[in-house]
Amino acid sequence: MNKALVILQKEWLELRGERTLLLTLIIPPLILTLMPLVVISAIGRTPDEDTRQLGAVVADPAFAGLSERELGQAVLGKQFGLLFLLMPLLVPSVIASYSIVGEKTNRTLEPLLATPVRTWELLLGKCLASLIPAIAITWTTALIFVLALRLVVVSDRVYQVIVSGSWVLLLLLSAPSLALIMVAATVAISGRVNDPRSAQQIAAVVVVPLLALFFAQLIGVLVLSPLLAIIAGAALAFLAALALGGANVLFERENILTRWS
Amino acid sequence: MHAIETYELTRAFGDRVAVDHLTLAAPRGAVFGFLGPNGAGKTTTVRMLAALIAPTSGSAVIEGNRLGVSDQEIRRRVGLLTESPGLYDRLSARQNLVFFARLYDLDAHRAEAQAERYLRMLGLWERRDDPVGGFSRGMRQKLAIARALSHDPPVLFLDEPTAGLDPEAARTVREFIKELRTEGRTIFLTTHNLPEADELCDLIAVFRTRLLRIGAPATLRAELFGRGTRVQLAGDDAAFLHVARNLAFVHAAEVAGDTLHVALDDPDDQNPHLVRALVEAGAAVRYVEAREHSLEDVYLQLVRGGEATA
Numbered sequence: 001m002n003k004a005l006v007i008l009q010k011e012w013l014e015l016r017g018e019r020t021l022l023l024t025l026i027i028p029p030l031i032l033t034l035m036p037l038v039v040i041s042a043i044g045r046t047p048d049e050d051t052r053q054l055g056a057v058v059a060d061p062a063f064a065g066l067s068e069r070e071l072g073q074a075v076l077g078k079q080f081g082l083l084f085l086l087m088p089l090l091v092p093s094v095i096a097s098y099s100i101v102g103e104k105t106n107r108t109l110e111p112l113l114a115t116p117v118r119t120w121e122l123l124l125g126k127c128l129a130s131l132i133p134a135i136a137i138t139w140t141t142a143l144i145f146v147l148a149l150r151l152v153v154v155s156d157r158v159y160q161v162i163v164s165g166s167w168v169l170l171l172l173l174s175a176p177s178l179a180l181i182m183v184a185a186t187v188a189i190s191g192r193v194n195d196p197r198s199a200q201q202i203a204a205v206v207v208v209p210l211l212a213l214f215f216a217q218l219i220g221v222l223v224l225s226p227l228l229a230i231i232a233g234a235a236l237a238f239l240a241a242l243a244l245g246g247a248n249v250l251f252e253r254e255n256i257l258t259r260w261s
Numbered sequence: 262m263h264a265i266e267t268y269e270l271t272r273a274f275g276d277r278v279a280v281d282h283l284t285l286a287a288p289r290g291a292v293f294g295f296l297g298p299n300g301a302g303k304t305t306t307v308r309m310l311a312a313l314i315a316p317t318s319g320s321a322v323i324e325g326n327r328l329g330v331s332d333q334e335i336r337r338r339v340g341l342l343t344e345s346p347g348l349y350d351r352l353s354a355r356q357n358l359v360f361f362a363r364l365y366d367l368d369a370h371r372a373e374a375q376a377e378r379y380l381r382m383l384g385l386w387e388r389r390d391d392p393v394g395g396f397s398r399g400m401r402q403k404l405a406i407a408r409a410l411s412h413d414p415p416v417l418f419l420d421e422p423t424a425g426l427d428p429e430a431a432r433t434v435r436e437f438i439k440e441l442r443t444e445g446r447t448i449f450l451t452t453h454n455l456p457e458a459d460e461l462c463d464l465i466a467v468f469r470t471r472l473l474r475i476g477a478p479a480t481l482r483a484e485l486f487g488r489g490t491r492v493q494l495a496g497d498d499a500a501f502l503h504v505a506r507n508l509a510f511v512h513a514a515e516v517a518g519d520t521l522h523v524a525l526d527d528p529d530d531q532n533p534h535l536v537r538a539l540v541e542a543g544a545a546v547r548y549v550e551a552r553e554h555s556l557e558d559v560y561l562q563l564v565r566g567g568e569a570t571a
Contacts, residue, residue, distance in 0.1 A: 006363045010349070010356075017351035017392070107345040111408065114311050114343075115364035116336040254314045258274070 003117050007125025008132075011099055015129070024094050025133065029087050033141040033148075036080035041152035043072040060223045062161045070158045077149070077162030078224075082214050084145070084171055087138035088179035089207055092130035096183045097197075099126050100190030113253050123248055127183045134179040142171055166224045173233025177240040182206050184243035188250040263322075264289040264416050264447035265310060270319035272305050279305040281471045282319065287464065289415075292438065292448045294462035296455070296560055301469045303451045304344065307418050310449070311341045324415055337365065339416045340409035344424070346401040350394030354385055354404050357393055358411050365412035372411070379407035383437065399430030406434065410441075417441065420451045435461060459556040467563045474563050481559045487512070489552035490528050490535065492521040495545040504542040508535060522552060 015021065048068065054075060066074055103109040112122070146163050153159045185206050189198075216222035265287040272280040279302040287293040297303050308314045310321060312332040321328040324338045348357050355376050362372035380386045383403040388396070393404065402422065409417060422438065423431035438461055441448060452458050458465060459478050466475040474481060482488075494501060505514035505523050510531050513524040525531045528551055536546055 003364055006360065010352070010360045013356060014349060014351050106349060107343070107347040108349060109347075110308075110313065110343045111341060111347045111361065111405075112364075114313055114336060114339075114341040115361060116333045116366065117364050118333075257308070257313060 003121040004124040004128065007117070007122060008128045011095075011126060011129030014102070015095065018098070021094065021098060025091055025137065028090055029137050029141045032083055032086065033145050036077070036083065036145065037148050037152055040073050040077050040080070040149070043076055044069055044152065044154045046072075048072055054218070054220070060220065062164065066157060066161070069154050073153055073158045074161040077153070077158065078164075078167070079214065079218055081145075081162055081167045082210075082217065084138060084142050085174060085178060085210055085213075086207065087141060088134045088175040089182045089210065091134035091137050092179050092183045093186050093204065095130040095133065096126065096186035097190055099129060100187055110257060113257060119251055119253060120248060123187060123244075123251060126187065127180065127244070130183045130186075131176070131179050134182075135176055138171070138175045138179070164224070166226050166229045169226055169229035170224065170232060173229060174236050177233065177236035178210075180240035181236065181243045184240070184247040187247045188243075262289050263287060264291075265293070265321070265323055265449060267310070267321040268319055270306070270309060270321050271317050272302070272309055272314070273317045278470060280309070280316075283468070283472055285466055285472060285475055287447055287449060289447050290442070290445045291463040292442050292450055292461050294458040294465040295449060295451045295468060296453075296458060296465060297468040298564055303468060304420060306468070307341070307420055307449065307451060311339050311418055312336050313341075337412070338414055339418060340412065340414035342405055342409045342417070342419045342422055344420045346405035348393045348396075348401055348404060348408070351392055353390045354380060354393055354396070355389040357404065358408055361408045362411040367412060375411045375413070376407075379410055383407055384433075399426050399433075402426055402430070402434065403437075406437065414446070416447045416449065418449045418451075421453065422450070423452070423454060423457060431457075455555070455557045455560055465556070467560055469564055478556055478559075482554050482556075485559055485562050486554045487524050488526060488528055489522060489524045490532055491548075491550050491552045492523065492535070492539065492546060493519060493548040494521060494539070495547055501539055501542055501544045504538055504544070505535065508538055510534070524552075 060078075063071060063074060103112060149159060149162060153162070213222065217224065222228075263286040265285075267283050267285050270280060270283040271278065281302075283306060295303055295306065305314070309316050309328065310323060312323075312328060312335040315329060323335045326334045326338065328335065349360070352360065355373075358376035358379065359369075359372045362375050363369065367375060376389075377386070380389050383406065385400060385403060385407070388400070393401065396404065402425075406419070406422065409419070419438070423434050426434065435457060438448060438450070442461075448461075450458065450462060462478060464475065465478055465481060467473040467481075474484075476484065492505075499516050501521065502514055502516055505511050505521060510527075511523055511525050515522050523535060525535070532549060536549060539546060
């Protein structure tokens with residue numbers, strides 16, 4: 001465990017020097033946070049009658065009794081709320097791909113593997129280096145969203161629909177698992193590609209199920225409830241454990257060393 | 262007691278055999294030169310001995326630890342200088358060393374102390390907080406050597422330690438290796454620089470997938486080329502050729518230019534007799550010197566000839 005922390009510390013020291021990478025980590029989450037606030041604020045001033053026909057509005061009782069101005073904000077706000085689940089996928093894919101492929105480009109992997117560090121310690125250190133910022137950025141931007149939302153919503157009811165218990169639960173339970181799945185996928189893929197971008201692009205496939213969730217909610221096929229949030233959290237935790245185990249198996253020190261030379 | 266012992270050590274990658282039944286022993290405290298052409302399997306051998314990759318068959322014992330059984334202990338007891346320095350460019354020299362020292366189980370305080378010790382020893386202390394990305398090739402190589410030593414391993418694998426260095430930096434590294442030898446460490450040196458191997462190594466193995474020959478540099482020369490003496494005479498050398506040839510201990514004698522080349526077993530004992538015989542026959546001796554073959558001659562003879570003696 002101690003060596004995993006040593007690796008974590010080194011990863012962050014390196015990350016501090018990568019200014020472009022840091023910007024890549026900060027700017028997209030900021031856009032994903034501020035853009036919804038601007039759009040929600042604007043939609044509150046231009047109510048649309050057609051919103052009542054949306055599948056989401058018909059299926060979800062939380063929208064019952066809302067005025068047209070409120071409805072537009074509430075529907076959009078709920079959809080944008082799901083975008084915060086993209087953050088734990090976005091951040092670790094950037095860090096983890098540079099972290100693993102960077103060892104290749106620096107030719108540091110051989111001296112690193114020559115030390116008595118175990119594979120799980122190496123992977124744990126690298127996973128934590130991506131996971132902690134991912135969760136921190138996700139929850140911080142979500143907090144900013146929650147606080148700023150109060151300033152742009154037209155009523156308290158809209159706020160309660162968007163910042164629902166189910167959404168908070170989903171974010172708290174699923175963000176760490178989603179980040180872990182992305183880290184594991186990136187680590188496994190990074191061992192087989194030659195540049196960080198390839199690893200990010202292949203790992204981006206993990207985003208597809210999340211987009212399915214986004215559209216399922218929009219058309220009313222899926223209505224988020226506390227129970228569903230807990231089930232999703234548990235399922236993702238199970239998948240994360242599987243993904244980490246898989247990454248540990250796929251990260252074959254010897255093959256990576258001989259193939260990367 | 263040997264620091265490194267291998268028995269029939271073999272590694273294949275698919276159908277290609279990189280190391281074929283390698284059996285050798287490196288005595289503790291010796292500088293062991295491992296010479297061979299590019300693609301001979303030297304790096305694969307070093308990787309096996311450093312417990313980075315597993316052998317296909319055969320066995321090895323490093324500092325009493327069996328490969329494949331005590332790999333973690335082997336990693337703790339060896340230091341490895343890889344062909345490329347492999348340093349984190351965005352970290353400082355000190356951060357690089359402390360990071361690796363801590364992975365070798367040193368606590369933070371001792372890791373810092375070791376980093377300071379080797380940075381000072383290799384003349385990098387003044388640049389300790391500079392990012393390594395701005396270092397010259399020579400500085401990076403010195404830092405990589407310091408990294409290999411940061412946990413004070415009894416066995417050190419150095420892969421081409423002076424490759425690509427300017428003469429001054431190469432000399433510094435060579436002097437440092439000599440200093441390490443006095444500390445009793447076993448150094449397994451892979452190099453293409455034959456004069457360097459000649460200067461540093463107690464024992465040399467010439468290798469091309471298989472072990473071609475192993476021995477002390479002087480022994481290899483003697484085994485391959487025999488020993489001999491060059492005698493430069495004033496006047497007609499050919500006239501004294503028969504004098505040398507008539508001596509019982511002389512195996513062969515010939516004249517090239519103004520020099521008489523004499524092959525014999527033990528120049529230390531037999532040269533006085535040779536010189537006395539020549540002088541008594543009326544020869545005017547200008548110079549007498551050992552007939553030396555370079556390690557390059559030995560290497561080329563073995564590698565080109567593909568002679569196989571394990």
